[in-house]
Amino acid sequence: MKTVIEVPVFATDSNLFKPLLGENKNITETKYHDFLFLEFELDKAHEIYFYCMDYIPEKGNISLADKIIPKAPFVFFLVEPDAGSFSETADNMFSEYIDNYTTPAFVIRSAPLSEKEKQPEENLNPDLKGLEIIFTEQENNNFTKHILTEAIKKVIPKNL
Amino acid sequence: MKEVFIVSENEDIFTMFSKTLSYLPVHFSWVGDMDSAEKQFRTEKPDFVFFAVYKLTLLHNWVARYKSFKLRIPFLCFISKIGWEKRELLWMAGAAEVIELPKLKKEFKQIVETVLVSSSDEGNDAKLSGSLNVLNVINLIQTFEDGKKNGVIELISKNRRGQLQFYKGKLVNAIYNNSDPIEAVLAMSLWRDGLYTVTYDKIRHNHRIKLDNRQMIKECQDHILNHEKILSALPDKEIVLYASPTIDYEELGAKDRTNLLYFKFGKSINEFIENDSEGMLDFLKEIDSWIDKGAFVGKEEFQAQQLKIKEEKNKSGVKKLFGKIFSKKEESQTHAPGMIKKNKDSGEDYSEKKVYMFDRFNLLVEYAEILENQDG
Structure with missing residues (x-):
């Protein structure tokens, strides 16, 4: 029997989902009307389903997001790789998420360039402090593995 | 109609081309990666070939293979920022143009249009x-x-x-x-x-x-x-307007709802005009009245209203219940249908946040171990 965990992934641009696929042959991709579905087979008994959306669905509808987010271990936000502050679209996406959900969320962005930028809290809108940041290069060959491992590490100690 | 083959591992790039350049008299076909493209080239000869690849090494490999077919069909290369520095080799290999992605829509359209349209002018199209x-x-x-x-x-x-x-x-x-x-x-x-x-x-x-x-x-x-x-009577078209979070969309007509939702996360009037939705002109005619009603706010006000709504949500259950009762009473006295609810002390019915329900943390530990032990 297979065990599956489901992870919603949001991005400000659908091109940002590409690094998730990388060159990993164990990840298959299926496109649905309003989301991209990635199936990551870790081994014969363990799988991860990624539901990739470039918007936060309207709350209140019986949406896919409403069903999946509360039961997911965490969610990811993929944002533009520049080292500056977050775009307005990203900020709005974060606050829409924080307003509606309490599932831990991790913002994935490229490693910052300067020491000052290594203080992510400064870059964040004060309302958005519920989000944690994971730094990684989009060109990292182990992008998906890296962000999953980091997110799991961050979630486990708080809840075990 | 010109035929363009898009050789790419990813269908997204094809969607992007056919969407952005839909107004050109060009037909785009996604032929998959080089292996499947090779089969297509045996039976069909397009007017242009576009290679869109994420990795530069793969692109060189494809271009070399393509050159070996001796088709003499002009080709364009689309590469990511990563491969941009080393594009000279592609020009030397005969690429009609090497384009870095992502690019501004306008610039992208202009470059591709110049290559494609100038070529179609040379043809003897009866149309x-x-x-x-x-x-x-x-x-x-x-x-x-x-x-x-x-x-x-x-x-x-x-x-x-x-x-x-x-x-x-x-x-x-x-x-x-x-x-x-x-x-x-x-x-x-x-x-x-x-x-x-x-x-x-x-x-x-x-x-x-x-x-x-x-x-x-x-x-x-x-x-x-x-x-x-x-258009000339509109307020500054560059300013980003936000649809107030206090709007009660349920009380609006379908067109107004769609048009207002477009501004949900902030858009300028210029962007709205560009989007050209159904009923756009009628909506623009009324834009001043929407602003007067408080449907549109600036960024700061938008954030302040969001904050206020959040505070409302955090009120205790009993207070919220009272709030609901009173807001309904108040609403029936002050609001006609289609009007925007004022946030002030209304205690609106904003539903709770969805609670985090995941509890299989031992399973996560198992996943972490498997990931750690994987190669690479």
């Missing part, structure tokens, strides 16, 4: 085509009238496509979305960014427009003037 920037719908009707011919004019602008049908030089029918013929002509008379293609035929097209060409042109002129008048 007559040109830019709507040079000849708009009014000019086209006049031109057709002078020739007294039968035929159709296809208009393509952004993602929109319409058709004008002529019989003996008279405009007899127009097709755009599900609009009635006159509405369709009026809508298309505003198109300036795009292309037209004229095809003469011997078909007796349905006579659905009763107005003669003169009257129709007059209608178009009035419509264009009215459109310009509305």
